Amino acid sequence: MSIVQIKIASPLDDIIIQATEQGVSYVGFYPAKEYPEQILKDVNNIHIHQCISQLDEYFNDTRRTFTINLDTKGTDFQKSVWQALLNVPFGQVQSYSDIARAIGNPKAVRAVGAANGKNPISIIVPCHRIIGASGKLTGYAGGLERKQWLLKHEGYPSQG
Incomplete structure (x- = not known):
């Protein structure tokens, strides 16, 4: 390969x-x-x-969803989390617990966070749209400043 x-x-x-x-x-x-x-x-x-x-x-603000083929490598659990991330709409956020519920495993919040952090396809698989249950920005492999920039770019209210 x-x-x-x-x-x-x-x-x-x-x-x-x-x-x-x-x-x-x-x-x-x-x-x-x-x-x-x-x-x-x-x-x-x-x-x-x-x-x-x-x-x-x-x-350039002319695309909100991506339509490219992905070839991700990961466990079945990680892939299920990454697939759920694709369902979080542009300009909106969800929590790790929202994603855990979406994949049918509501107690796997920490595992969802770990899988989110291993997402190999930033921006396209929108892990930046996942925030803490308190509404605060939490970790992002690209750095919190980039996460904040991406959310602002998508029209999500600024995090102070």
Whole structure:
């Protein structure tokens, strides 16, 4: 399996995008370390090009949902959490307990938080839309300033 990678500029700093032949496998602010020996720099990959285009539209306020193929690696539980994240609408937030209930495991709040933190596809799988039960911003692998920026970009009220 080969993985292609590209780095693009964004309003939030550089974003690393990786994709396989099946779909996008990583979008984040730091280099992914999963398959360094298999990463190719040739980006003749339809999924990379679609991801770049759709992220550009998102940052330019012309896209609210993403329609690219994803190729995520994780446990079944993690994948169920990431799938639930895709159902959190643009500009809205939910809590970790909301996601735990959505996947039919209301007592798995901490496990949902851990899976949320392992989300390999930032922005597109919107883990930034998950906040603490108190309404406060909680951890984000890209940093809380980026999380706050993304939520503000989507029209969610600023967190003071």
